[in-house]
Amino acid sequence: MPGKFSRRRFAKLAGLSAVAMSATPAKSQKRGAKPKSAPRAAARFPNGFVWGTATSAYQIEGAVLEDGRGSSIWDTFAHQPGKIEDGSNADQANDHFHRYKEDVGLLRELGVKAYRFSVAWPRVFPDGDGAPNPKGLDFYDRLLDELLANGISPYATLYHWDLPQSLQDRFGGWQSGETSRAFANYAGYVAGRLGDRVKTIFTLNECARFVDFGYGAGIDAPGLKLPQAVVNQVRHNAALGHGLAVQAIRAKGRADIKLGPAENIAACVPAIDTPENVRAAEIATREMNAGFLNVILEGKYTDAFLAYAGKDAPKHTADELRIISSPIDFVGLNIYAPQFYVVAAEHAPGFDVLPFPASFPHMNSEWLRIGPETAYWVPRLAAKVWNLDTIYISENGTSAVDQLAPDGKIYDLDRIMYLRNYLAQLQRATAEGVPVRGYFLWSLMDNFEWIYGLEKRFGLYHVDFKTQRRTPKLSASFYRNVVARNGAGA
Ligand code: BG6
Numbered sequence: 001m002p003g004k005f006s007r008r009r010f011a012k013l014a015g016l017s018a019v020a021m022s023a024t025p026a027k028s029q030k031r032g033a034k035p036k037s038a039p040r041a042a043a044r045f046p047n048g049f050v051w052g053t054a055t056s057a058y059q060i061e062g063a064v065l066e067d068g069r070g071s072s073i074w075d076t077f078a079h080q081p082g083k084i085e086d087g088s089n090a091d092q093a094n095d096h097f098h099r100y101k102e103d104v105g106l107l108r109e110l111g112v113k114a115y116r117f118s119v120a121w122p123r124v125f126p127d128g129d130g131a132p133n134p135k136g137l138d139f140y141d142r143l144l145d146e147l148l149a150n151g152i153s154p155y156a157t158l159y160h161w162d163l164p165q166s167l168q169d170r171f172g173g174w175q176s177g178e179t180s181r182a183f184a185n186y187a188g189y190v191a192g193r194l195g196d197r198v199k200t201i202f203t204l205n206e207c208a209r210f211v212d213f214g215y216g217a218g219i220d221a222p223g224l225k226l227p228q229a230v231v232n233q234v235r236h237n238a239a240l241g242h243g244l245a246v247q248a249i250r251a252k253g254r255a256d257i258k259l260g261p262a263e264n265i266a267a268c269v270p271a272i273d274t275p276e277n278v279r280a281a282e283i284a285t286r287e288m289n290a291g292f293l294n295v296i297l298e299g300k301y302t303d304a305f306l307a308y309a310g311k312d313a314p315k316h317t318a319d320e321l322r323i324i325s326s327p328i329d330f331v332g333l334n335i336y337a338p339q340f341y342v343v344a345a346e347h348a349p350g351f352d353v354l355p356f357p358a359s360f361p362h363m364n365s366e367w368l369r370i371g372p373e374t375a376y377w378v379p380r381l382a383a384k385v386w387n388l389d390t391i392y393i394s395e396n397g398t399s400a401v402d403q404l405a406p407d408g409k410i411y412d413l414d415r416i417m418y419l420r421n422y423l424a425q426l427q428r429a430t431a432e433g434v435p436v437r438g439y440f441l442w443s444l445m446d447n448f449e450w451i452y453g454l455e456k457r458f459g460l461y462h463v464d465f466k467t468q469r470r471t472p473k474l475s476a477s478f479y480r481n482v483v484a485r486n487g488a489g490a
Contacts, residue, residue, distance in 0.1 A: 043427050044487045050153075050438025051483040052114030053107065053460065054395050056160035056205065058090050059447040061120065063097035067135040070126025072162035073173065073214075074450075077221035086453035093448045095468050097139060104146045106444060106461055106470060111483045114153045116262075116394060116440045117143070118160035118205065119194075121186055128164030129182040137193050144197045155392075155440070156194065157202040157262060158187050158245065161210050161221065161450075168222050174215065174234045174241070175226075184244035191253030201249060202262040202332050202394060203242045207292045209264050211235045219451060229312035235291045236314035242296060243323040250326075262332035262394035263293055267339040269377045271354055276344035278381075280351035284342045285381045287349055297386040299325030304349045330437070331386070332394030335378055335422075337362075338371030363418060364399040365456055372421035379426070380434045389435050396422055397442035399449070399456040402473060410462050410473040419478065423488035441479060445470055 058074050078089035096103055107115055121128065124136035140156075147154050163173050171178040191201060204210075213220040216231040226234070246259055266288035270277035286294050290305035299321050306313050345352040362369045379391050398418040402410050419441070430436050446459035454465050460476040463469070482488065 043424065043431070044485070045427055045430055047486075048437075049430070049486060050114045050392070051112045051486075052116055052155065052438060052440040053110065053112055053444040054116040054440040054442045055096075055444050055447060056118040056157065056162075057120035057123075058093070058118075058160065058162040059443075059449070060094040060096040060103075060445070061139075062090065062092040062095040064091050066097065067123065067138060068126060068133040069120065069136075070122035070128075070133075071165040072120070072122045073165055073168050073221040074162050076165055076168075077223055080223070083223065084451055084453045086455045088448065088453035090448040092465070094445060094463055094465075099468065100139075100143050101146055102470065103444065104143075104150055104152065106472075107147075107152055108150050109472070110444075110460065110476060110480050113151065114155055114438060114440070115147055115444075116155040116157060116202070118157035118162075119190055120162050121159065121183075122162060122164040124190060125164060125182070125186050126166070128167035128179070129185060132189060137190070140194060144194065148197060153200070154198050155200045155202065156190075156198045157205050158190060159183065159203065159241075160205040161214075163222075173222055174211065174237045175230060177237055177240060180237045180241035180244055183241040184248040187245035188248030188252035191249040191257060195249075195253040195257050199256060200258045200330075201253075202260060203245050204238060205262045205394075206264040206334060207235065207238045207242070207261065208266065208289075211238055211292075227312075228309075232291070232309055232312055232314040236316055236320075239292055239295055239324045240320055243320075243326045246326040246328060247323065258329040258390075260328045260330040260332055260390075260392075261293070261296065262334055262392075263289075264334040264336075264395075265289055265293060265378060265382065267335060267337065267371075267374050267378045268342050268381065269338045269340070269371060269374055271341040271343050274344075277342065280344040281342045281377065282381055282385050283349055284340060284351045284353070285378075285385050287351075288340060293331070293382075293386075295321070296324050296328070297331070297388075330390035330392055331382065331388055332392045333378060333382060334395035334442075335375055335393055336396060336398070336442075337367065337369040338374045363414065364401055365452070368398055370418065370421075372418075372425045374425070375422040376425035376429045379429050379436050380432070383434050391434070391436045393426065393436060393439040395440060395442040397458050399452075399458050402446075402457045402462055404462075408471075410471065412473045412475045415473070415475045416478045419475065419482075420488065423482060427488040 078084050126133050144154050167173055167179050173179055211234050215224045215226050215234045218225040268281045268284040270281040287304050290302045295301055341354045342351045360369055398415050400412045400415045402412050443458045445461040446457040446463040449456040462471040462473055
């Protein structure tokens, strides 16, 4: 090295060993002979694995006053001062309502064959119930036609948190079974109208989040801080809405529609991989998801859940449990971060949860702790605990700072690091036979990230919200390569 660094010091800085730097070629390696290094292992996903990206209506569509759309609890909430960190709202968001053709073009560029989006309930039923808006599904008709013309299969979510405000005003939203029934009516209507083109439907997105954050902690819309008994009832009503929707879609939609939830499963991971801890993580997976996933898959609240809830347990009937657990075709898991590192315990119900050290690493969102093994353990444990044969990773991805480099590009190596490691662990799961059939990256493009507004960026495409210009980040090239190779690229 010229002047500044010795050869040895450079080697250290570059992460190489000084031995390697000074070594002469091994004697056994004859000139011209092929290097003896092993060929790179072909860590591929199963044939037919579905690669996609995910978005949701309120986060990207904009056009909140067009074609007779009613108002949603998120319109109301986002317009209340102080609720959204950067003071923004989603009145315009990505203007996807008008730019959907360009956005389908982005999907095509990525080479994905699937796209998870959500239908805005207040576009279809402006008041949540009553008469449907005649123009309510026109936008989705156009979107579906554009997707299918480009060889991209639509995966529709029916509820991604944009509850019609009228249902909140009249019934307290999910505090009432009226909302569960209105949701089923809307679900059946959408499936009846779009079921000729949409073959996979997610009922509710992240029940755990919209219930606990919206009705318990008051962080998300509708911004309520209700007692635990009411929160438990809200969760029960949401589960009931899911079950009633499954029944309505089966009754009104076509027989070939596949159905399931997209849930931010409480992600339990064995702290250390021993048989005892794995067993403990199975128990934890069931118990920590007792309020939603377990009740819809098992048809009952666990004894531990009911004992813990005590007098706050949700009121329910046997008939409701039967509806809630109507058979579904798959489970969608939104997997971002490890939530509980678990070890075996002697006491009931058989596990302890370890505290997170303050120095545990996270991505650009504080909640987004880095635990790639979550993408291995969570689907593996879910498949075992509930005997599942079809799982989709309905969301996975990360926020990043995403600064524009002087050359105008975005080198989001941190997002690539995150995705590469999570995908490698997911591939490990599929290689072991865990029935994960597809993966939807959150998100296609930067969008309105709820309480974080427009500042937390999760997209493969950068969005300039002033000009609406979409620019691919380096991670878009990374993901295109993953999709093309059907491999994690680890
Ligand atoms: C999931 C949601 O919770 O994670 C998405 O289903 C959301 O809608 C994503 O955008 C990121 O969460 P957040 O809270 O950081 O915006």
